[in-house]
Amino acid sequence: MSEEITRGERTRQSILLAAHDLFIQQGYHGTSMRQIAREASVALGGLYNHFDSKEQVFEAVFFEFHPYHEVLPSMQAARGETLESYVRNALDRILSALQQRPNFMNLMFIEIVEFKSAHVNQLFSQLVPYEIEIIHQVQQDNQDCLRPIPPLMLLRAFFGLIFSYYLTEIVFSTQAPPEFREDALEYMVDIFLYGVSREPPCELSKR
Amino acid sequence: MSEEITRGERTRQSILLAAHDLFIQQGYHGTSMRQIAREASVALGGLYNHFDSKEQVFEAVFFEFHPYHEVLPSMQAARGETLESYVRNALDRILSALQQRPNFMNLMFIEIVEFKSAHVNQLFSQLVPYEIEIIHQVQQDNQDCLRPIPPLMLLRAFFGLIFSYYLTEIVFSTQAPPEFREDALEYMVDIFLYGVSREPPCELSKR
DNA sequence: CCTACCGATCGGTAGG
DNA sequence: CCTACCGATCGGTAGG
Numbered sequence: 001m002s003e004e005i006t007r008g009e010r011t012r013q014s015i016l017l018a019a020h021d022l023f024i025q026q027g028y029h030g031t032s033m034r035q036i037a038r039e040a041s042v043a044l045g046g047l048y049n050h051f052d053s054k055e056q057v058f059e060a061v062f063f064e065f066h067p068y069h070e071v072l073p074s075m076q077a078a079r080g081e082t083l084e085s086y087v088r089n090a091l092d093r094i095l096s097a098l099q100q101r102p103n104f105m106n107l108m109f110i111e112i113v114e115f116k117s118a119h120v121n122q123l124f125s126q127l128v129p130y131e132i133e134i135i136h137q138v139q140q141d142n143q144d145c146l147r148p149i150p151p152l153m154l155l156r157a158f159f160g161l162i163f164s165y166y167l168t169e170i171v172f173s174t175q176a177p178p179e180f181r182e183d184a185l186e187y188m189v190d191i192f193l194y195g196v197s198r199e200p201p202c203e204l205s206k207r
Numbered sequence: 208m209s210e211e212i213t214r215g216e217r218t219r220q221s222i223l224l225a226a227h228d229l230f231i232q233q234g235y236h237g238t239s240m241r242q243i244a245r246e247a248s249v250a251l252g253g254l255y256n257h258f259d260s261k262e263q264v265f266e267a268v269f270f271e272f273h274p275y276h277e278v279l280p281s282m283q284a285a286r287g288e289t290l291e292s293y294v295r296n297a298l299d300r301i302l303s304a305l306q307q308r309p310n311f312m313n314l315m316f317i318e319i320v321e322f323k324s325a326h327v328n329q330l331f332s333q334l335v336p337y338e339i340e341i342i343h344q345v346q347q348d349n350q351d352c353l354r355p356i357p358p359l360m361l362l363r364a365f366f367g368l369i370f371s372y373y374l375t376e377i378v379f380s381t382q383a384p385p386e387f388r389e390d391a392l393e394y395m396v397d398i399f400l401y402g403v404s405r406e407p408p409c410e411l412s413k414r
Numbered sequence: 415c416c417t418a419c420c421g422a423t424c425g426g427t428a429g430g
Numbered sequence: 431c432c433t434a435c436c437g438a439t440c441g442g443t444a445g446g
Contacts, residue, residue, distance in 0.1 A: 006417090007417085007418075008417060008418065011418075011419090027234070027235070027236055027320045027321050028234070028236070028237075029234060029235070029236025029237045030235075030236045030321065032439075032440065032441080033440085033441060033442080034439080034440080034441090042418095042419080043419060043420055043421080044441090044442085045419065045420065045421080045422095045442095045443080045444090046418065046419045046420075047419095048441095048442070048443075049417075049418055049419065050418090052442095053441080053442080054441065054442090105319075106319070106320050108378070109316035109317075109319055109320050110316075110320060112312075112313065112316055112377055112378070113234045113313050113316050113317060113320075114233075114234050114237065117377055117378060117381065120378050121378075121379075121381045124378065124379050124383070125383075128383070147401070149394060149398075150386055150394075152383070152384065152386050152387040153386075153387075153391065153394040153395075156375045156379060156387060156391060156394075156395070157371075157394070157395055157398050159371075159375055159378075159379070160368075160371030160372065160374070160375045160395060161367075161371065163370060163371050163374040163375065164364075164366075164367030164368065164370050164371035164374075165367065167367070167370040167371075167374065168363045168366055168367045168370065170319055170324055171315070171319070171324060171327050171328075171331065171366075172328075172331050172363060172366070174324065174328045176331070176332075176335070176359070177359065179357055179359050179360075180359045180360075180363060184360065184363060187356060187357075187360040187363075187364070188360075188363070188364055188367060190402070191356075191364050191399065191402030191403055192398065192402060193402075194354070194401055194402045194403070194404075195397070195398030195399060195400070195401040195402030196398055196401075197401075199406070218431085236428095239427080239428065239429080240428085240429060240430080241427085241428085241429095249431075249432095250431060250432050250433080251429095251430090251432090251433095252430095252431065252432055252433075252434090253431040253432065254431095255429095255430075256431060259430095260429080260430080261429070261430095
C-alpha cells in the first residue's frame with residue numbers, strides 16, 4: 001500500500017503543479033485561487049481541503065519545487081581531477097537541471113518581494129551544513145590551487161556566479177547585441193576560476 | 208516660470224513617491240490604486256488625472272526612480288591609478304548610492320516577474336552605449352593589467368558582481384553565520400579583480 | 415468517523 | 431481634483 005499514490009495525493013500534486021506554473025507566469029497576487037483550482041481541475045472548495053490558505057500553497061510550491069532538490073545532488077555528484085574540471089562539471093549539472101525549469105527564478109523573486117525572503121532564509125539554514133561539507137571537500141582536494149578564501153565565502157561566490165549569470169541573462173540579453181550572449185557563461189566561469197585560483201602552480205586551460 | 212514647480216507636478220511627485228514605497232513593500236498586485244491615492248493624499252479619481260493606469264504608474268516609478276540615474280554618473284566619475292583602485296572606487300560610489308534606497312532591487316524583481324523585463328530591456332538598450340564607452344576607457348587605461356575580455360563581457364561581469372552581492376546578501380545573509388557576512392563584499396570584489404587581471408605584471412594589493 | 419469534493423454564496427475590494 | 435459608483439472578481443467558507 002505504501003507505494004501506491006492515493007487519490008488525495010494525486011490531487012495535491014496537480015494543485016501544486018498548476019500553482020507553480022501560474023505563480024511563475026503571473027506572480028503571487030496576480031494569480032487567484034480560482035485560477036489555480038481551474039487549472040488543477042479541482043473545485044475551489046476542494047482546494048481548501050488540501051491547503052488552508054493561498055500562502056500555504058505558495059510555501060508548498062516553494063519548498064517542494066525548489067531547484068535545490070537538484071542543485072545539492074549535482075554538487076555532490078560532480079567530479080573532476082582539477083578545480084577547473086570540478087567547477088565546470090558541477091555548473092554543467094546545475095545549469096542543465098535549472099534549464100528544465102524555465103523562469104524558476106521567478107519563484108525566488110516572488111519570495112523576496114512578497115514574503116521578504118522568509119522561506120528562502122529558512123531553506124538556506126537547513127542546507128548550509130551540507131553545502132559547507134561539499135566546499136570543504138573541494139578545498140581539501142585543491143589546496144595548492146585555491147587562494148585562501150573562507151569556505152562560506154567560496155560558497156557565496158559560487159552561488160553568486162549562478163545568480164549573476166541568470167540575472168544578467170534576464171535583464172540584459174533580450175535586446176543585447178550577440179557578442180553579449182555568445183560564450184557569456186564561459187567568460188563568467190573563467191573570471192570566477194581565475195578569481196579563486198592561485199598561480200602558479202595552478203594552471204587553467206588557456207583561452 | 209520654468210524653475211517653479213507647478214502644483215500638478217508636486218502632486219505627481221507625491222504619487223510616484225507613495226507608489227515607489229508601496230510597490231517595494233508590497234509588490235505590484237499587492238498594492239492597490241486606493242492605497243497609492245491615500246498615501247499620496249490624493250483622491251482615487253485624482254490619481255487617474257496623472258496616470259491612465261496602474262501600469263503607467265509603475266513605468267514612471269521604474270524609469271524615474273531607477274538607480275541608473277546614480278550608477279552611470281558614479282561609473283563616469285570614478286577615478287583610480289590602477290584597475291583595482293578604479294573598480295573599488297566605482298563600486299564604493301555605486302553601492303553607497305544604492306544604499307540610499309533600501310530594497311530598490313524589489314522594483315527590478317517586480318519588473319521581471321510582472322512585466323517580463325520589458326522596461327528593463329528598453330532601459331538597457333538606451334544605456335549600453337554609454338556603459339561601453341566607460342568600459343573601453345577602463346580597458347585602454349589598464350591594457351597590461353586586464354586579461355583579454357570583450358568589453359561587453361567585462362560590463363556584464365561587473366554588473367553581475369553587483370547583482371550577485373545583492374542577491375546573496377538578501378537570500379543568504381539573514382540567518383547566516385557572521386563569517387558569511389563579514390567582509391563579504393571585499394572577498395567578492397577580490398575574486399572579481401583576480402578574475403579579470405593578468406599577472407604578472409599586474410599586482411593586486413595582498414590580503 | 416474519514417478523505418475528497420460539490421454548488422453556492424459570504425463580506426469586501428479590485429481597477430477603472 | 432472629488433464623490434459616487436460600475437461590473438467582476440478577490441480569498442475564504444457554508445452545509446451536505
